[in-house]
Amino acid sequence: MAKKILVVDDKKELRTLLKQYLSQEGFEVALAEDGQKALFIARQVKPDLIILDLMMPEMGGYEFLRVYGREASTPIIILTAKLEENDKVLGLELGADDYITKPFSLRELTARVRAVLRRMEKSAVEQDILRAADVELDRAGRVVSVAGRQVDLTPSEFELLAIMMSAPGRAYSRLELLDHLQGTAFEGYERTIDVHIRNLRLKIEPEAAKPHYIETVYGVGYRFTPPRGT
Numbered sequence: 001m002a003k004k005i006l007v008v009d010d011k012k013e014l015r016t017l018l019k020q021y022l023s024q025e026g027f028e029v030a031l032a033e034d035g036q037k038a039l040f041i042a043r044q045v046k047p048d049l050i051i052l053d054l055m056m057p058e059m060g061g062y063e064f065l066r067v068y069g070r071e072a073s074t075p076i077i078i079l080t081a082k083l084e085e086n087d088k089v090l091g092l093e094l095g096a097d098d099y100i101t102k103p104f105s106l107r108e109l110t111a112r113v114r115a116v117l118r119r120m121e122k123s124a125v126e127q128d129i130l131r132a133a134d135v136e137l138d139r140a141g142r143v144v145s146v147a148g149r150q151v152d153l154t155p156s157e158f159e160l161l162a163i164m165m166s167a168p169g170r171a172y173s174r175l176e177l178l179d180h181l182q183g184t185a186f187e188g189y190e191r192t193i194d195v196h197i198r199n200l201r202l203k204i205e206p207e208a209a210k211p212h213y214i215e216t217v218y219g220v221g222y223r224f225t226p227p228r229g230t
Contacts, residue, residue, distance in 0.1 A: 005030070009033070019031055021110070030047065035067075036058045036059040048075075049077070050068075051113070052077070062094060065091065065094035069094065076098075095154040099192070120155065157200050173221040174221045174222075197222055201214055
């Protein structure tokens, strides 16, 4: 069955181009010109992935992320013509999984789409329950709890935590984590990992400024702290 992708952008030419290209690549594509219409369509078709522009009339990408993120954990790739780092970071903090800056290569966008979808499928066949320290991650239920308290994570935050919990104590470089997360490591996107790690710490650490679970390995990257006594 073809994966369903919702493309949200206020430029008709780009929507048409992406629908034509992604349809040729075997995807089922729905279109929306702003966040408000995207909410209606997403609720109806339940897409497997959303490609989302940030700057749109009626309802922009940021507001769409805030609203739809409370309803579903659909992976989202944001499109942005803005070059400022803060715009990308804000999109990731609001729950987006990845970003790509306009103008972009259709081949690269398709590769990113396939990588995110592969990651979602892969998680379904891996070990269902991961436990380390007092953190428990349930792949099948897409649930994470810390000391018995359930926490809500975005799809990328969930997968990033699962990667590190699969090998407690192992230090991962940013590029390694990016490769595990996306299926390919695009140079210049390591910053994505830093944002996801920061968000994870805010959600699971007792004190984000003094990480107990996710440690920074200086000069390397990050690791999940092994359970006490190991």
